[in-house]
Amino acid sequence: MQAIRSMLLMTLLLPAVALANPFPKGDPRTGEKLAREKNCESCHVKLMGGDGSAIYTRQGRLITTPQALLQRVSACSAQTNAGWFPEDEVHVAAHLNNKFYKFK
Numbered sequence: 001m002q003a004i005r006s007m008l009l010m011t012l013l014l015p016a017v018a019l020a021n022p023f024p025k026g027d028p029r030t031g032e033k034l035a036r037e038k039n040c041e042s043c044h045v046k047l048m049g050g051d052g053s054a055i056y057t058r059q060g061r062l063i064t065t066p067q068a069l070l071q072r073v074s075a076c077s078a079q080t081n082a083g084w085f086p087e088d089e090v091h092v093a094a095h096l097n098n099k100f101y102k103f104k
Contacts, residue, residue, distance in 0.1 A: 022066035022103045025087070026094025034092050038082045056100035066103045069093050 035041075044052030055061075063069045070093045077084040077092075084092070097103050 020104050023070075023090055023094035023097060026090040026092075026097075028091070028095040028098040030088075031091035031093065031095030032099075034082075034084065034088055035095060038080065038084075040076070040080075043076075043080065053100070056096065063101065066093070066097065066101075069096060069101060069103070 041052040044055045048054045048058075056063075063072055070089065073089045073093045073096070074086075076082070077089055082088075
């Protein structure tokens, strides 16, 4: 009986856990490393005129959903010829989400 209760509880909680992380296959540490290796911050400094991280925290920011974040990471990867695979882009999006966006 206890096993059935435990299984039922896990089944009920699983969707909540999935919703809590919009990038479940992303590794934020790997994403941070990839962004650092490609020196993403340098482009953001040029765009923002100083603190590059302001691009993520500014008023009226353009990225308002996890899907938009992943699309933006993919576009940046293409524009800068970063050479990231789709799974790399998910890692970077997971990193940015953990550090700045906090999407659930």
